[in-house]
Amino acid sequence: MDKVIATAAEAVADIHDGASLAVGGFGLVGVPQVLIEALFEQGATGLEVVSNNCGTSGVGLGILLAAHRIRRTTSSYVGANEEFARQYLAGELEVELIPQGTLAERMRAGGAGIPAFYTPAGVGTQVADGGLPLRYDGAGGIALASPPKETRVFDGITYVMERAIVTDYALVHAWKGDRHGNLIYRRSARNFNPPAATAGRITIAQVEHLVEPGELDPDAVHTPGIHVQRVVHVGKVDVGIEKRTVRA
Template structure:
């Protein structure tokens, strides 16, 4: 063998040794990376999982209404006695379940929420000055949490522009005499493409209490139906995520392409001992015979008939193939009068929502935005709250229908607060009306007058607004108005003249030359 051949052979061996060493190093790094990502600790019980939560902690709490709430973690926190907590949750539970248990024992100092209207204890503590409340629109809440998980410190959103959310002045804490002790601060705005946007900061928490359906022993998670809601995004964003699950399976039993939250986001998890899975509003299908057998008095029967007229007329605005979001109340009734080819979206995470279930179909993990039991139709899908509001803000819906306390002649909407009196919150309504920015049509369905006979259509809203100049159409039992440089009356009830309508409407309107009858259209 000559010198040249020897050199080539040595060089060949050296190069392959380098490649071999590199492959060993890469393999070791991959194994190390994999072991580091699987840092989720399987705890023996809930008390081991929550033992590090201290007084004054800020905690994300998953769930929508009572659906998907981490009920074992909440019960354990009540027993632990930790206090002065700041809870970040879409809702405040009810008096005897969910976060209502922590509120009842007065372990909560501050709530950051979008809707708290189902809990009277909460309202009493807030209005009496014993509890602080920061209202955040539901979609903004989800996005602020998602931003933290993604390492984004702040973002701009159209939601809340020219409302108390952006202008400041919303009551955060009351004094005992109902005067305001702390109020929200104004937020920065900026114009993009001629439209106004509000700067919102990412929202962090020390812990997240999360409810999942299944986990494998590595800590990978799967959620079930609408019990997903805020749980996945909160799990990703907290410093320490604590997950309770209904079932734990061996690694490999959850198909890798069907895992919703990978184990890298999970710090502690455990199998819950029991799940009550309380349903806030069980609603089932009823036949016409059953409805007539309810022995309704004349006043209640008239109210039902009024709502039916509004819902039937509103259904005529929907066409096959439309994607539509329905708010609570009258809008939900619209599903009974329109084609099954209209695709309904619910902001708690459904596309393809179906009618109310038969009694044997009731599922605690399947509810609508009004916390009522529902079904789904073939082709439907489920997703988390952050995804749901991306659909809304992005203008992917054709129509949204909402109720209202007041609508102004300019198209301003008020439907979320009566300061010092009514504490509910905006829920997803602010995000929905600001989807008007992206081309979604906003239709208001409501009774024409309030319980005292006052007009709900006004010159200017006296209540805090949900959105400015965002309404396209108003439908009541007495009239239908288009909102375009003021109100234009396009339909009127048969039993009214235009003059009579003006007397019960506290806003100016012009009359279309093609004025029609609501009843004839129906």
């Protein structure tokens, strides 16, 4: 039951080329930075990433992106990363953009064993009708477009069917965790970490505070240890400021 791994490098050592990853975090908050840096050093490439955003320059998934180690990303917000935009428009990166709530529910559904669900988000748009550019050809044309999705009417309202997301691995950041893998997230760092943690077949959690089994109040646990296979104690993690605004 002791799921603690000594180092981040050991925890990510078996992530292979072409692996799919669900990654927690929102902006710079709750990002499993230590695990991402270890994965960068490990060298895996051709990765397929599921994350709300793809990091920023030099931070989070932006490290892997800048090194051209990400082949495909499923995200809902990517506007703050110039390198992301450059790779996407140049045809170097495949991108599936979906509504934020749909992304969270697709990961949650995957962890709950639900293969698909219906939502009104995206009905009447290219999200449902297809035609969103998944990959450009580098010359302004579309090399690969999203296919149309199944829609269905319930009680007079049209819904679009969305498939659940299950990934090979998940990387998450937690405030506290015990040796059994039970996790507690702190404040806004909770964001996408809980659904990401359940979506991975192998979930690796970096924790700031490692405690012994029984020390966590069961009512306070956000992710039960059954969803977590590896725990790495990383100590205090500082969150940077994504956009600093000061008076002229």
